[in-house]
Amino acid sequence: MPFKLLSSPLQGFTDFTFRNAQQKFFGGIDTFYAPYIRFNTKMIIKGSYQRDLNPEVNTSLTVIPQVMTADAEHFLFVIKYIQSLGYKELNWNLGCPYPMVTKSGMGSGLICNTEKIDHILDRAHSETDVTVSLKMRLGYENTTEILDAFKILDKYPLKNIAIHARLGKQLYKGGVDLEAFQKCIDVAKHTLYYNGDITSVEQFNKMRDHFPSIQHFMIGRGLIADPFLPSMIKADTAEHPTNRWEIFKEFHDTIYEQYDEMLSGPVPIKMKMLGFWEFFARSTHNPHKVYKAIKKAGNPHKYKKAVDEIFVLQKQNHP
Ligand SMILES: Cc1cc2nc3c(=O)[nH]c(=O)nc-3n(C[C@H](O)[C@H](O)[C@H](O)COP(=O)(O)O)c2cc1C
Missing domain, CATH: 3.20.20.70 (Aldolase class I)
Structure with missing residues (x-):
């Protein structure tokens, strides 16, 4: 059915x-x-x-x-x-x-x-x-x-x-x-x-x-x-696509840009994305570390750097 x-x-x-x-x-x-x-x-x-x-x-x-x-x-x-x-x-x-x-x-x-x-x-x-x-x-x-x-x-x-x-x-x-x-x-x-x-x-x-x-x-x-x-x-597959993290990054960047436009200032966008990362981190191979890296990122530049590093690491660990 x-x-x-x-x-x-x-x-x-x-x-x-x-x-x-x-x-x-x-x-x-x-x-x-x-x-x-x-x-x-x-x-x-x-x-x-x-x-x-x-x-x-x-x-x-x-x-x-x-x-x-x-x-x-x-x-x-x-x-x-x-x-x-x-x-x-x-x-x-x-x-x-x-x-x-x-x-x-x-x-x-x-x-x-x-x-x-x-x-x-x-x-x-x-x-x-x-x-x-x-x-x-x-x-x-x-x-x-x-x-x-x-x-x-x-x-x-x-x-x-x-x-x-x-x-x-x-x-x-x-x-x-x-x-x-x-x-x-x-x-x-x-x-x-x-x-x-x-x-x-x-x-x-x-x-x-x-x-x-x-x-x-x-x-x-x-x-x-x-x-x-x-x-x-x-x-009916447990396998992600081979370009899993490239697609995910594009998705991430899309919502980030749109929320950044809608919200005013660095704190609201950080809080918004931190909320998402509480969930996103669960699908990474090291949830605790990933969440901590995002939480620690004190400004948009550091946030973007942390995100880039996370995706590089994920690709290495789950190519
Ligand atoms: C942060 C958060 C916000 C939620 N907001 C709503 C909501 O607006 N309306 C609703 O019906 N359920 C809401 N829920 C409940 C979820 O829709 C869902 O019923 C619940 O999480 C159980 O399903 P899941 O185990 O697949 O998450 C919310 C749950 C969470 C964790």
């Missing part, structure tokens, strides 16, 4: 700059989810979200916007906004695990509040013609939460439910709970997507064997760590 690979959203990483460069240099992703839109106090779509969803910078990508809220008015406002840009689907984040979010009843903290979920979905479906999909965890506190939520979700024509197979309270610690995900498959009426810890072709194949009925797999951190991963999964 054919399968689809989806880029799981990572706030601060999978914006239009990353998405376009990933597609240009590596490919393999069928659909990208944009990082969530969230309101602070005012119901205003921040400039960074507006830039990210602008159709003019997403021309060759399939992108699905996402919202994180526990407020029906906010949900409807975002639906109208994304529809005004031409998007047909809105993904709802019921997965974020951060205490600031869950304590205010959003993200994975909303999974147990089935009444509120019901109310928001009821309004979205009775007042608009948007397509809704969900991205959620198994629960915040325990895995029965998602099974209870399914009873409500079954009432609505959701496109799909993507499940990161962890609990909110785990944050990113501990393993994914494959047994609990299987229980979801056993009872779900909706199409489920698998998400969690796909970081290699081997890991992907394991998940595919484990869940033969699943046809959609979302990759989050693994895609940033190694943007070649989806194309290698599709080619």
Whole structure:
């Protein structure tokens, strides 16, 4: 059975700059989810979200916007906004695990509040013609939460439910709970997507064997760590292309230049790239050393020098 690979959203990483460069240099992703839109106090779509969803910078990508809220008015406002840009689907984040979010009843903290979920979905479906999909965890506190939520979700024509197979309270610690995900498959009426810890072709194949009925797999951190991963999964090979590091360098330089243009001054660009290197370093043969070299680079000149040295070393060690 054919399968689809989806880029799981990572706030601060999978914006239009990353998405376009990933597609240009590596490919393999069928659909990208944009990082969530969230309101602070005012119901205003921040400039960074507006830039990210602008159709003019997403021309060759399939992108699905996402919202994180526990407020029906906010949900409807975002639906109208994304529809005004031409998007047909809105993904709802019921997965974020951060205490600031869950304590205010959003993200994975909303999974147990089935009444509120019901109310928001009821309004979205009775007042608009948007397509809704969900991205959620198994629960915040325990895995029965998602099974209870399914009873409500079954009432609505959701496109799909993507499940990161962890609990909110785990944050990113501990393993994914494959047994609990299987229980979801056993009872779900909706199409489920698998998400969690796909970081290699081997890991992907394991998940595919484990869940033969699943046809959609979302990759989050693994895609940033190694943007070649989806194309290698599709080619079913654990081998990178022979010019791996040349391609990676071109990709790196492309996003660097674009972020440098958008951000003002040496500190923001350094922080932005350091965030990426936390993931990129994981695919190098000496992650700790690579990350340290980037962290140490105190100005753009030193940063570029450190990057050049890293690529030379990688080529020597993994030609
Ligand atoms: C830094 C960071 C930012 C994230 N931002 C989002 C987000 O905006 N929306 C969302 O649904 N999930 C977000 N996630 C969760 C990921 O999309 C994904 O569900 C999770 O990392 C598990 O998948 P993975 O093991 O393939 O990374 C974020 C995760 C991280 C680490």
